[in-house]
Amino acid sequence: MAMSLDSDQELRLVLIGKTGNGKSTLGNILLGRQLFPTGRSIASTTLKLVTESGNVQGKRLKVFDTPDVSNMDLSEDEAQREVAAWKTMTSPDAHATLLAVRCDVRYTREEHQIFLLLKKLWGGNSLCKRLVCPELQSVLKDAGRRYVVFNNNASEEEKTERVLQLLQVVENMSKFLDEDPVR
Numbered sequence: 529m530a531m532s533l534d535s536d537q538e539l540r541l542v543l544i545g546k547t548g549n550g551k552s553t554l555g556n557i558l559l560g561r562q563l564f565p566t567g568r569s570i571a572s573t574t575l576k577l578v579t580e581s582g583n584v585q586g587k588r589l590k591v592f593d594t595p596d597v598s599n600m601d602l603s604e605d606e607a608q609r610e611v612a613a614w615k616t617m618t619s620p621d622a623h624a625t626l627l628a629v630r631c632d633v634r635y636t637r638e639e640h641q642i643f644l645l646l647k648k649l650w651g652g653n654s655l656c657k658r659l660v661c662p663e664l665q666s667v668l669k670d671a672g673r674r675y676v677v678f679n680n681n682a683s684e685e686e687k688t689e690r691v692l693q694l695l696q697v698v699e700n701m702s703k704f705l706d707e708d709p710v711r
Contacts, residue, residue, distance in 0.1 A: 538581070
């Protein structure tokens, strides 16, 4: 299935990562307004997949904010069913999967285990082909060295610049995948 980015096509972005790493905040930055609830507790604010849409620079975005599946007290079978439901809800294929990682603290083994769990549950490398993630050498290889760093304390102008940078990365990635007959 081709995934070109025509101007009237909706761009689908899935946010994944550990509780507290800013998935919902990133979704709000991407859409330019406060649509996803955010919190500062150790408990997850996002308890189920939440979807919000908006227009950014003439492109229609649909952002999927996922809960931290490792923080949901699910068995492996339940987690597999949960992620399978996300895949169904984000169909046809998301244009990019964005891994939210805090850059102000060390990347931990726990965070890497969450990434590996999601990679396994999503279906191996099918997750990584559309992964964009910041500052992680071990994960960047899987992501094809694609990343954009967002700072939720940045000025609105800088946030807009980062959103535009991300849209360009996703567009380039989608063009490349469209040309890949093995996809």
